[in-house]
Amino acid sequence: MSGIRKIFSASLTIKAVVMASIQKNNRVKAPLIVVLILCVFIVLILASFPNRAGADHQDNEISRRAFTESGKVLFHPRCANCHPAGNTPLIRDDSQPHMFNVQRGAEGKGAGEMKCTLCHRDTNQPDGPPGVPNWHMPPENMPMVFQGRTPGDLCRQLKDPKQNGGRTGEQIINHIEKDPLVLWAWNPGQGRTVPKMSHEEFSAKMHEWLRKGEACPE
Numbered sequence: 001m002s003g004i005r006k007i008f009s010a011s012l013t014i015k016a017v018v019m020a021s022i023q024k025n026n027r028v029k030a031p032l033i034v035v036l037i038l039c040v041f042i043v044l045i046l047a048s049f050p051n052r053a054g055a056d057h058q059d060n061e062i063s064r065r066a067f068t069e070s071g072k073v074l075f076h077p078r079c080a081n082c083h084p085a086g087n088t089p090l091i092r093d094d095s096q097p098h099m100f101n102v103q104r105g106a107e108g109k110g111a112g113e114m115k116c117t118l119c120h121r122d123t124n125q126p127d128g129p130p131g132v133p134n135w136h137m138p139p140e141n142m143p144m145v146f147q148g149r150t151p152g153d154l155c156r157q158l159k160d161p162k163q164n165g166g167r168t169g170e171q172i173i174n175h176i177e178k179d180p181l182v183l184w185a186w187n188p189g190q191g192r193t194v195p196k197m198s199h200e201e202f203s204a205k206m207h208e209w210l211r212k213g214e215a216c217p218e
């Protein structure tokens with residue numbers, strides 16, 4: 001009897017010790033597991049930082065490149081001639097000052113009698129002035145100069161509400177896609193060159209510039 005009781009009590013003791021150790025282990029393990037999970041999270045979070053920075057960096061690169069390439073159009077004389085540094089619009093591929101001493105005027109529609117639409121009509125005139133309805137240049141208080149800007153300068157200028165008439169990137173792109181003055185550059189009338197890049201490709205590049213974060217070249 002006593003032998004059996006001894007074995008019984010011994011087994012109880014073992015059981016108790018095992019239980020205790022399991023509990024103790026659990027108690028030890030529980031925080032350990034929490035710490036481990038935290039570590040995994042921290043590692044994951046840390047690992048994602050360089051990735052995100054990498055992705056941002058990549059997006060910036062794509063955005064910058066898209067803008068630089070759009071410069072082929074923006075700085076083309078068909079565009080830049082209406083976006084001159086001075087108050088005289090420019091003509092032809094060498095961007096010489098407009099003849100007849102044509103001036104911008106406060107609203108960009110010409111000064112005095114020399115209104116743009118006096119000569120520029122709703123369509124291109126063969127061997128005469130080119131035209132789309134409401135032919136004019138940007139106004140005096142918001143001249144939107146492209147001539148002589150670097151791609152980086154122009155990019156920052158387009159983003160500056162004080163220099164872009166308070167337009168958002170979306171609005172600028174909308175303008176680029178739909179404004180007849182812009183579209184005219186690909187249909188400028190006989191004897192005038194057009195930008196090397198199509199309007200479609202140009203729009204796509206500007207969209208990419210916007211989508212990838214409006215990053216500017218140096």
Ligand code: HEC
Nearest residue numbers: 078081089091092102103109110114115116119129136137
């Ligand atoms: C007295 C007539 C006359 C007036 C006024 C006039 N233009 Fe012109 N413009 C012309 C003629 C003609 C041409 C074509 C010149 C050529 O291609 O050799 C021309 C060409 C241009 C071009 C050249 C397009 C290119 O890329 O080669 C621009 C830009 C232009 N005018 C802008 C204006 C603006 C802006 C105004 C008003 C502020 C204006 N013009 C007023 C007659 C005029």
Ligand code: HEC
Nearest residue numbers: 074078079082136137138144158163164167172181182185
């Ligand atoms: C006949 C003149 C004329 C021509 C040609 C022209 N523009 Fe413009 N552009 C303007 C005027 C005027 C504005 C101001 C728009 C307004 O206030 O409605 C403008 C505004 C812009 C703006 C907005 C600028 C800003 O700071 O938000 C962009 C971008 C632009 N033009 C791009 C172009 C491109 C690209 C071309 C050639 C493909 C072009 N323009 C050709 C007259 C012209």
